Amino acid sequence: MTTVAWTRTTTGTGAPDADGAGAGRVVEVADPRALAPKDARALSKPLFERLAVLEEGTPEHQYARNTLIEMNMSLVRYAAGRFRSRGDDMEDIVQVGMIGLIKAIDRFELSREVEFTTFAVPYIVGEIKRFFRDTSWAVHVPRRLQEARIELARATEELRSRLGRTPTAGELAELMNLTEAEVTEARLASNGYNSASLDAALSGDDEDGEASLADFIGQEEPALELVEDFHALAPLIAELDERDRRIIHLRFVEELTQAQIGERLGVSQMHVSRLLSRTLSRLRAGLLTAD
Missing domain, CATH: 1.10.10.10 (Winged helix-like DNA-binding domain superfamily/Winged helix DNA-binding domain)
Known part of the structure; x- marks a missing residue:
């Protein structure tokens, strides 16, 4: 069972707490990461109250901030779970989400009168989405086409289930309110999301064993440069x-x-x-x- 203790510190000033104690009190949590989400929500408010009066850079301020981060790691794992189907390493996604959590802690104010969880989740999810947008594409693709790729995937799946076949470019264009040229452009942009290694083995009937993709790519002919x-x-x-x-x-x-x-x-x-x-x-x- 996680233990929570209240102690008085020698730094910090302010009005007495509701129980009459001085403003120097700090929440001490034996194992912040072991707290249940409900307990973390309950203890976050007094810790944010401490951050508001403690001087930044002091050991007390650093302790309160670090405790808030560790207590709310479950929020990051909850938000990261939405992206499990993308096939990326979950630990990498969690690490990126932690950046969003830290930003949320540094920008949260109790005067907002909203739960910290409500405030923090959009920061965490936004950081993860930014990570995918900036790093997941094998080649640089304009953001407009990145978003069109997502819409195209949804529209394709919807029409495939409705029609029982792969939809045409015209049918997709009608559903997405785009021109057929724009649908074609979005399809071409989708090719930039994943890349394949030139050393990747390809199955075939090669007598010498499996061939690689590089074996099917032509080489530059030096003599061609002399033609011009x-x-x-x-x-x-x-x-x-x-x-x-x-x-x-x-x-x-x-x-x-x-x-x-x-x-x-x-x-x-x-x-x-x-x-x-x-x-x-x-x-x-x-x-x-x-x-």
Whole structure:
């Protein structure tokens, strides 16, 4: 059985409590997490009264705040239970919900004249929903489409149960008061919610065993990058005179050295080097101008 004791502290001032004790009294709970929800609700009010008069940062204030957090963890688990069907780790959802609980405790005021539980649950649920919105999507999708995805799922399930088949885009558009294009856009956005690993095994009749998704994705072909360059270069080479075109052919097609080209043309290697350098500079300038 959880024990609750009242003690007088040396800090804090204020009017006497209803029983005549000074304002320095603090609720001490042996095991806040073991409290039943009903007991937690009953003890939350005096603790909030203490927070209102205690100076922030003092040990007494920190104790009262921490006790409120631990006492009301059952609220977080209750709210997190609504999201159990999403398949995420419940402990992760609870941790996120705790952030909402802490925000609610820091912003609650007794003057609101509402139960703390009524005030806190929207904070907890809101924090969990924000977590799913910001982190669950595999790729960034506008919030408008994230919300449309939820509406689309509900409308699809409703029409499927009513019609006994998968509804068409037109039927969904009519029910959701959207255009067919908007329904299609929402369907495409749904593909961004989940992702699959490229290393994920795929079942099949592969003799070498199970294949992965990466095995079916094409690889980049380096030679394709040269196609555009060749198309841009062809008219520039056509503008060269016959000797310059022959030097280009001997150097880059037949892959002769400058000395071998000089022997073919009856000129020195130095002259071939100057001619080749001039021609390549002209072609390079032409390509840059074309870009």
